[in-house]
Amino acid sequence: MSATAGQMGPGPALRGDGRLRRRRLVNRLMEISASIAALVAVAVLAIVIISVASKGISSISIEFLTKNAPLFGQSGGGIANAIVGTLILVALATVMAVPVGILIGIYTSEFAGARLASLVRFVLDILNGVPTIVTGIFVFGLLVAGKAQSGWAGAFALAVIMLPIVARSAHEVLALVPKAMKESALALGVTRWKMVLRIVLPTAAGGIITGALLGVARVAGETAPLLFTSSIFANEVSTKPGGALASIPVKIFSLTEEPSPSAHSQAWGAALLLIFFILLLNVLARAIYARSSRRTTRAR
Amino acid sequence: MRRGLTDRIGDPTLRSLTTLASLAAVALLVLIVYKVFDQAGEAFSHFGLSFVWESEWNPVTKQFGAADFLYGTAVTTFAAILIAAPMSIAIALFLTELAPRQIRRPVGVLVELLAAIPSVVLGLWGIIVLSPVLLKTIEPALKSALGWIPLFSGEASPVGLLPAILILTIMAVPIISAVTREVFETVPGDLKEGALALGATRWEMVKMVVLPYSRTGIVGATILGLGRALGEAIAVTMVIGHTEHISANLFGPADTAASRIASEYLGATSSLQISSLAYLAAILLVLALVVNMIARLIVRRAHPKIPTTPGILR
Numbered sequence: 001m002s003a004t005a006g007q008m009g010p011g012p013a014l015r016g017d018g019r020l021r022r023r024r025l026v027n028r029l030m031e032i033s034a035s036i037a038a039l040v041a042v043a044v045l046a047i048v049i050i051s052v053a054s055k056g057i058s059s060i061s062i063e064f065l066t067k068n069a070p071l072f073g074q075s076g077g078g079i080a081n082a083i084v085g086t087l088i089l090v091a092l093a094t095v096m097a098v099p100v101g102i103l104i105g106i107y108t109s110e111f112a113g114a115r116l117a118s119l120v121r122f123v124l125d126i127l128n129g130v131p132t133i134v135t136g137i138f139v140f141g142l143l144v145a146g147k148a149q150s151g152w153a154g155a156f157a158l159a160v161i162m163l164p165i166v167a168r169s170a171h172e173v174l175a176l177v178p179k180a181m182k183e184s185a186l187a188l189g190v191t192r193w194k195m196v197l198r199i200v201l202p203t204a205a206g207g208i209i210t211g212a213l214l215g216v217a218r219v220a221g222e223t224a225p226l227l228f229t230s231s232i233f234a235n236e237v238s239t240k241p242g243g244a245l246a247s248i249p250v251k252i253f254s255l256t257e258e259p260s261p262s263a264h265s266q267a268w269g270a271a272l273l274l275i276f277f278i279l280l281l282n283v284l285a286r287a288i289y290a291r292s293s294r295r296t297t298r299a300r
Numbered sequence: 301m302r303r304g305l306t307d308r309i310g311d312p313t314l315r316s317l318t319t320l321a322s323l324a325a326v327a328l329l330v331l332i333v334y335k336v337f338d339q340a341g342e343a344f345s346h347f348g349l350s351f352v353w354e355s356e357w358n359p360v361t362k363q364f365g366a367a368d369f370l371y372g373t374a375v376t377t378f379a380a381i382l383i384a385a386p387m388s389i390a391i392a393l394f395l396t397e398l399a400p401r402q403i404r405r406p407v408g409v410l411v412e413l414l415a416a417i418p419s420v421v422l423g424l425w426g427i428i429v430l431s432p433v434l435l436k437t438i439e440p441a442l443k444s445a446l447g448w449i450p451l452f453s454g455e456a457s458p459v460g461l462l463p464a465i466l467i468l469t470i471m472a473v474p475i476i477s478a479v480t481r482e483v484f485e486t487v488p489g490d491l492k493e494g495a496l497a498l499g500a501t502r503w504e505m506v507k508m509v510v511l512p513y514s515r516t517g518i519v520g521a522t523i524l525g526l527g528r529a530l531g532e533a534i535a536v537t538m539v540i541g542h543t544e545h546i547s548a549n550l551f552g553p554a555d556t557a558a559s560r561i562a563s564e565y566l567g568a569t570s571s572l573q574i575s576s577l578a579y580l581a582a583i584l585l586v587l588a589l590v591v592n593m594i595a596r597l598i599v600r601r602a603h604p605k606i607p608t609t610p611g612i613l614r
Binding site: 160279 | 322326338339387424470474
């Protein structure tokens with residue numbers, strides 16, 4: 001659609017100028033409202049990021065990144081335990097969710113019949129729609145109730161959220177691998193599993209990694225699933241998932257509930273760190289995908 | 301040609317591994333439903349279905365009913381969608397019909413990034429930046445203009461329904477606009493060009509061709525956004541203020557099912573209270589499952605190619 005199509009209008013007016021002017025006016029108003037809507041959405045993103053950056057930057061220091069919370073009544077300190085905890089929780093969740101997700105993606109795009117594949121994809125979509133707070137209750141009942149909170153439980157809850165994202169992304173990119181490539185491999189006598197491992201997966205690797213990174217970015221910021229599974233943690237760096245691990249989102253949540261201004265400025269510092277990490281992952285994921293999608297002819 | 305041993309076991313192995321993984325995903329969904337309902341069992345046998353319409357919530361007398369929270373969930377969700385749906389449609393129109401080609405991608409990516417902001421960060425921003433602005437400017441303005449409607453006549457307060465609604469709007473917009481945009485992109489170019497050739501303005505073309513063609517998809521996308529807003533707990537719990545009483549006041553504190561679970565589960569004192577919160581979670585789960593199924597079936601029927609898992613790459 002050419003960008004000037006709207007301004008051309010219907011040429012010489014047949015029914016008088018008033019009606020035509022009104023139609024053009026309505027058109028103009030609608031164009032302006034649509035532009036404003038897009039502008040507002042982008043502005044909200046900018047405002048949130050700028051607020052977090054401007055309020056959080058002053059808290060970021062070596063001490064903030066390497067120390068734990070101060071003793072009661074003292075100022076300073078940091079969120080080292082939350083940073084380490086988030087890294088471990090997200091890494092464990094990734095190890096649990098990514099391999100299974102890729103296997104599901106291979107099943108729905110290579111092995112399953114059309115109906116079965118569509119059913120599995122539907123289940124994944126529904127799984128993606130489960131509220132994360134409910135995921136938290138589920139994992140609490142499964143792994144925590146009667147025992148204690150643990151990093152394992154928290155990581156499992158994150159993995160449940162990550163799985164459909166990884167699997168659905170994997171399916172979408174695997175489905176983009178040109179049929180001709182697969183068929184020529186099979187025609188040369190390559191077995192199906194070798195075709196999948198040597199031709200299909202390498203071709204789609206960039207997209208699969210992108211999907212995994214988007215999954216990581218998504219769960220790194222999750223609070224709700226950790227609230228019941230890994231939120232009662234000690235004020236010290238722990239690397240043992242056998243006990244509850246701290247995390248940046250839960251730390252922000254609890255700092256916000258404290259009344260002191262210094263807790264709030266720490267919350268902003270933690271929010272800045274989190275948002276930086278997550279936006280970086282998103283940008284990285286998109287860059288990888290843009291690079292790799294040259295290998296597969298995209299459907300669109 | 302003789303095949304090696306690895307080739308003979310390779311195929312069935314990969315096939316069964318992938319099948320097993322897919323079965324695990326299905327089993328996971330079943331297990332989620334079972335475990336959540338299992339935990340709600342005690343409250344269900346205690347209160348039965350009346351839990352849904354009883355509004356007394358008192359941990360001391362151990363009387364629990366969900367009505368007020370479900371009301372809060374309904375009000376915040378619908379109000380958020382009321383704002384988010386037209387806005388998202390406008391954004392999608394801007395991105396598909398209006399914007400110059402060079403800015404479509406960057407603007408589209410920025411709108412999608414809105415969904416990447418963690419809810420706890422959005423909640424923090426909501427309570428410290430957004431709420432004071434609402435309290436000082438928007439709420440008094442709404443009150444003086446629309447104060448004759450009970451909804452807008454209440455006492456202004458820094459926490460409550462209004463900030464929660466706006467935060468949920470911010471969360472729903474990227475989802476609805478992403479799917480709507482994909483739907484708009486499926487409208488055949490000849491139809492649009494035909495309308496323009498007949499002398500329609502761009503808006504008339506959108507009204508007569510793009511919107512009717514995409515109606516089903518838009519409805520599906522909107523319901524998808526509704527599903528997102530319905531289950532949000534953390535950001536809402538940070539800005540909504542918590543109360544056990546229904547009020548029609550848009551400015552005052554309220555509570556939603558998800559936010560009540562988030563705020564009360566850890567501090568719960570009796571097993572009946574924990575089970576009642578799980579009952580809330582079970583209601584939420586059923587709502588989310590139904591809403592998501594409907595949304596995805598609608599989108600899938602009209603546009604089989606459009607993936608309905610927001611946040612995955614497209």
